[in-house]
Amino acid sequence: MDSSPDAPKPTAKDIAAKYRSEIADGEREAGSRLPAARQLAKQLGVQLMTVQSAYNQLRDEGLVLTQQGRGTFVRDPSLPLGTEPGSSPAFAALSTELSSIHDALRLLGERLDRLEGIVGSETPHGQ
Structure with a gap:
């Protein structure tokens, strides 16, 4: 994603797609930490809520775990969905x-x- 001032600002969908692709391609291993939301928002020139929305999309898809105060991490796909701390509430309920x-x-x-x-x-x- 281009973070130059003239480049269009990425949407939450764009950010989620980038990390989804990196996870699928093996560029981000299970347990690796995604950039801090505030740091990434500043780097990309977007609102914090945009990055949080992207991370929430990935969490809802079961790709990442969000741990309050620690960050967002790539989920281990070998573990059942909803069993790890920071899983999507929907997966945990399921x-x-x-x-x-x-x-x-x-x-x-x-x-x-x-x-x-x-x-x-x-x-x-x-009989």
């Missing part, structure tokens, strides 16, 4: 919900196995 559904399905499976065992033992032989 992870919790999926865990509850998994537990409920496991319990239903156990009940079904017991019921099939009872029904199987009560069926007279030869």
Whole structure:
């Protein structure tokens, strides 16, 4: 992104696209820190909220984690979404919900196995 005074100022979408591309291309490794939002906003000549919006887009896509007071970091794609501090609240809620559904399905499976065992033992032989 061109940060010269005459260049058009990047939008949040432009900033997010740049970092999305860098992450996808492996230029930014898992755990690496993105530039501080204030520093990047000053460097690009944009409002702080523009950079924050870009970082929020990346967080909502599950690409980065934001940790209050520490910064924004590239997320490790090998870890389940929503399980790390600084994950998108939507992913964290989804992870919790999926865990509850998994537990409920496991319990239903156990009940079904017991019921099939009872029904199987009560069926007279030869039928």
